[in-house]
Amino acid sequence: MTPANENRTIPVPDALARFSRSWKSAALALAVGMIMLLVLPRVLDDFSLVQATVYAVMAILALSLGFVWGFGGILCFGQSAFFGLGAYAYAIAVTNMGDSTVPFVLAIVVPAAFAAVLGYLIFYGRLSDVYMGVITLTVTLILFNLINSTAGPEWKIGNAPLGGFNGIPNIAPLNTPGNVDDVIGPRGLFELSLGALLGVYLLLRLLLACKVGRVIVASKENEQRLLLLGYDSRLYKLFTFVLGAAIAGLSGCLFANWGAFTSPTVFGLAQSAQIIIWVIVGGLGTLVGPVIGCVAIQWLTTQIGTQQTINSNLVLGAILVVFVLMVPKGIVPTVGGLGVKLLGAARRKPEVSGDKRGVAQDDHHNATRKEAT
């Protein structure tokens, strides 16, 4: 006989939570993405397509932090470091090599390797969240200072001058592997960027549904319990951190392609802050949230940039403060929650009978147990 309180209903996740964890939400997101991938190049003019491309590229960066922080619980304040390393690695490598295949790979591998070393020092040193935030912030600041000071002609890797605060201009775009002259155009870059975004999203959803992903999420929930179960949380955190860096590096490579230019601002404090704001505004703990937050904030900053009266730092700062204080969950969960409530209010009857089913099942189990005892 179970002394469990038969009068209480079992606290199960709400409809929104169940939806977002199921394959249905992934399918929906991918479907929307695929539609945009097919339709937008036909509908938008080149200028708008270029604008949409940078939204997609930055959305990949937002996803990287959304994953590392929202699911891995790793408070990385310096995700822009990996973004910048990706951009610079691509720029330098393609200037030296011509063909873009290896540079593309390097743009992903170099930030990942850097993250592996940094992550090893932090996770295997069992440093706390606070240190993580400060150290990653400092790393990106140092990278900024370092690259910023490389303006002189003596600063070069192979044939590629680092350019210091001037940046690296005229970055050769991606070409079809093996054929240096067949370079990617605006439409191709858009399709590649959006395609990469969808690919990364799918990859992360699959990861989160399998054992490794679930351990990563559990590590954020309760690291002590995870350790007691025999999982080495340091390894999983390191993996999460490195994967996040690789994704950010990919975004950096695409960004360098998009502007044919990169400068130390990719490492800057402003860039770091923006990524954090995208994730917080969009919704920490979701994958779609950071993407939406990114597009929304990017759009907003473009609008602010066109006028002179209001300073963009002011607006971004205010948004961050307001969201942390008042909308801590971010847009997607809040809107999603409201949507579920509205739907629930509109479809009251079916919900009630659903509950009854749940309670009936419970009674059935209790009955079975009674018989067994």
Place this chain on the structure above:
Amino acid sequence: MTTPLLETRKLNVRFGGVHATRDIDFTLAEAELRCVIGPNGAGKSTFFKLLTGQVKPTSGEILFRGRDITAMQPHEPGRFGIGIKTQVPSLFNGLSVWENVWLAARRVSTPMQTERVTREVLERVGMLSHREAITGLLAHGERQWVELAVVIAADPPLILLDEPAAGMSDAEVARTAELILEINRRHALVVVEHDMSFIRRIAKKVTVLHQGAIIREDTPECIMGDPFIKQIYLGKKPH
């Protein structure tokens, strides 16, 4: 002479000036159930934490099936086959009951086996009906049972429980005692507890700690009848 499952040799821990664990020689055989009791400050928690690796001894050794595990990393006890339930319930509160047990089982089983094992273990502790529940929102007693399920899911030969019946109603305590006895059929257990009635239900052998050292190891009846032990629990008798 078979190797004991768990053995400590001259285990000592000092914190600053406090000698919290003194020369403890503790032995546990395979599938044995031992309760560890003692008044407040006797060093039960410290001893438990030494066994789980949360506290490192100042001197002495801990052996698990003959293997020295004194200097363990935090994730190693679980790997070696020691299931641990700490005094403060430690579960993945945001995840479902099913997911909690699944994670525990998955480390040692294939995906197919894990589904089966998770179902069986939840059935054993009577929480299968609650498998979708968000663990953090369950009642205290239910969470303790989920934690038991989590602890046994990877089938560890040794299970350490710190106050498994804490905060439970009488009915829940009875159920927990049943569970522990059932678990004891195939696993060894070390149970640190306060509740004497609970201990009487489950223990065949009890280790009594006092001021960091073992003063007596015997059956519950002999322990209860010992006037010295009564005195250390209740304090000095007035003259």
Place this chain on the structure above:
Amino acid sequence: MDLAAIILIQVLYAIASLFVISSGLAVIFGMMKVINLAHGEFMMLGAYAAIEAMRFGVNLWVAILVVAPLAVAVIGVVLERVFIRRLYGRMIDTMLATWGLSLLLIGVVTSMAGNTTAGISAPLGNFAIGAYSVSSYTLVIIAVAVVLGFALRWVLLHTSLGLIARGTMQNPQMADALGIAPGRVYSATFAVGAALSGLAGALLAPMTGVVPTMGGAFIAKAFITVIGGGPAIVAGLVSSSVLFGAINQIATFASTPVFGEVALLVGAIVMLRLLPRGITGRFFRGAL
């Protein structure tokens, strides 16, 4: 010999400026466990306050040592009451909100003062040691750091204000039960921390340019110093400033200022690996 003296002064200056920069953060983080990412902007506000005061004819020393700390203290109290207070106990949220505040403050000041670099020329000129010349102002900063260190320790240990603050931080409910309003203590402590940051900003203004984004250069160093110092506020600050200030300066001598910063960060990571709770988590335990 002269070179040795110069190097010594530069190292002492590095240590002293690190101490001064980090003192405000040490008070706020060490006492209140609040991660104030707007610390650099408090410094920036102090620098601008001093400049504005001087524009109104206030004496340089009064502007730096009196006006700047007071102005930022007032701003600090306002910000604490309006924002920070709601986030006590939520460390990550505090970090994020103060980061937002930092952007907000940069935006506000940029709107008001523009992007160009303002400045205060270093007073007192230079003095010579052998063939080398050193800015006398560096000695002022060293002196201020020393005075500040002793003053902090004295206030914390020997005044009732310090005792009340320490007690409230350790156990606010108890303090409340004893008739001390924790809210007031928090505001006061935050104000002191803000004042120290403002002082640091104004003090360093003659050595660096004053621009709305100047805070970014200091925030990382300050945090590393405070976290590396460990739980004891003054002892931690002193030991940490000595260690990291020396590392920074020596590395700078060996190569460039940027590598000095890198050395500081690497040193911090290594040190945190060895002493995860900071210097005073292991040594000088029980000191203040």
